Amino acid sequence: MNTTLIRNGRVITATDDYVADVLMQDGIIHAIGKNMVVGEGVKVIDASGLYVLPGGVDTHVHLQNIIGPTVTCDTFASGTRAAAFGGTTTLVDFALQTAQDSPLEAIARAQRLADSQVNVDYSLHVIVTRVDAQVLADVRHAMRHEGVTSFKMFMAYPGVMMADDAAIFQMLRQVGADGGMVALHAENGTVIDLLIKEALEAGHASPRYHALTRPAILEGEATHRGIRLAELAEAQIYFVHVSSNQALKHIVTARAEGIPVFAETCPHYLLFDDSVYHSDEFEIAKYVMTPPLRTPDDQKHLWRALRYDDLQVIATDHCPFCMKEGHLGYQRQKMSGLHDFSKIPNGAPGIETRLTSLFDIGVMQGKLSLNRFVQLTSTTPAKLFGLFPKKGTIAVGSDADVVLFDPAATQVIHAEHLHSQCDYTLLEGRTLRGQVKKVFLRGELIVDGEQWLGREGMGRFVPRGTVQAF
Numbered sequence: 001m002n003t004t005l006i007r008n009g010r011v012i013t014a015t016d017d018y019v020a021d022v023l024m025q026d027g028i029i030h031a032i033g034k035n036m037v038v039g040e041g042v043k044v045i046d047a048s049g050l051y052v053l054p055g056g057v058d059t060h061v062h063l064q065n066i067i068g069p070t071v072t073c074d075t076f077a078s079g080t081r082a083a084a085f086g087g088t089t090t091l092v093d094f095a096l097q098t099a100q101d102s103p104l105e106a107i108a109r110a111q112r113l114a115d116s117q118v119n120v121d122y123s124l125h126v127i128v129t130r131v132d133a134q135v136l137a138d139v140r141h142a143m144r145h146e147g148v149t150s151f152k153m154f155m156a157y158p159g160v161m162m163a164d165d166a167a168i169f170q171m172l173r174q175v176g177a178d179g180g181m182v183a184l185h186a187e188n189g190t191v192i193d194l195l196i197k198e199a200l201e202a203g204h205a206s207p208r209y210h211a212l213t214r215p216a217i218l219e220g221e222a223t224h225r226g227i228r229l230a231e232l233a234e235a236q237i238y239f240v241h242v243s244s245n246q247a248l249k250h251i252v253t254a255r256a257e258g259i260p261v262f263a264e265t266c267p268h269y270l271l272f273d274d275s276v277y278h279s280d281e282f283e284i285a286k287y288v289m290t291p292p293l294r295t296p297d298d299q300k301h302l303w304r305a306l307r308y309d310d311l312q313v314i315a316t317d318h319c320p321f322c323m324k325e326g327h328l329g330y331q332r333q334k335m336s337g338l339h340d341f342s343k344i345p346n347g348a349p350g351i352e353t354r355l356t357s358l359f360d361i362g363v364m365q366g367k368l369s370l371n372r373f374v375q376l377t378s379t380t381p382a383k384l385f386g387l388f389p390k391k392g393t394i395a396v397g398s399d400a401d402v403v404l405f406d407p408a409a410t411q412v413i414h415a416e417h418l419h420s421q422c423d424y425t426l427l428e429g430r431t432l433r434g435q436v437k438k439v440f441l442r443g444e445l446i447v448d449g450e451q452w453l454g455r456e457g458m459g460r461f462v463p464r465g466t467v468q469a470f
């Protein structure tokens, strides 16, 4: 039996902030108290001066995902190790329904790939690309018997991932009625594809045109359309990677109207703005993600929405591709778009720096309280995706997924020191205040400073319940 007492740390949840001892036993939080007396054989860790946080929950992660002609360059092994070093102990990745198979086959395939590799706990959203009666039956089965209660659909990428409005509506109606969540990638895909075609015909091939061909208004239009479909379906809905005020203003209005709309943003939209695209250097392919970075004014609106709960989640959309072709054997990564921006795989890394970067720019700059920081990165994602209170908080009976975080430490970020297989980080050379010191997964110490103590395969697939939004 593995029993550990974390002594004298400052326990911070979405609602609490107090100094106490936390006893972890049999993988769960067994007791919380003051000056607890423990017997022989109990490992005691002094956490004076450290925060005791619930393990991070990252609900938007792409590990080993096949995307077009390539694959994201973190495996379930490397990506979950990087997550752990960053203080994330549960993540939700994706299972892609291909043209040939069903959501159930997609789940089984992703589990076969992940189970032997994962270092932290995980679940899956199914990406539904095609809807018919059988698919709807399989979706219902997945919700009731597989513990998979969320489904992602794309309004972008026609001919690849895009689902039409009727398909999205059908999914919203059924999944919503069963208490699950449809997560939407909201961008008007067909108009974007036209703008890309026109840009390339005009000889505009450099990476900056990625951003210019995906204007915020097309994110706003699709967000509005998604909201109206959810309203008609009487379903809750979740928008991934909200980047712009064009999208946000529809979300704010809908919430005020009482429509159950939820949304996430990602650290990169808070850390960087579209000024990075003012270059014709291929280097800016690092910032080719979807949606693209927006203006400082959009950023201001994102912070406001985070403060007032119009945005409820900060997830990474960790979708790493290497800049150097052939790095660790990965082919057709960012360089494949050297002469055509539309061939640059969309995405950027971020799984390991989510908590520290948000602590630095959010908490330390006075934009987020500590409680709100925990709520956005752990508690609310756990609630919206049916993982709470097993995950997302520090409470008696919850999984002992615990992060010891040093608010006084500083670190300088370099890709070579991170644990992702990606050969760059958007935060290269940046100094961040705050550092993850120790990480426990179900009571087991897996990260101890620089030292890795976890094991591939020790992570578990976590069956999820329905949305706990209200």
Ligand SMILES: [Zn+2]
Pocket: 060, 061, 062, 317, 319
């Ligand atoms: Zn994504």
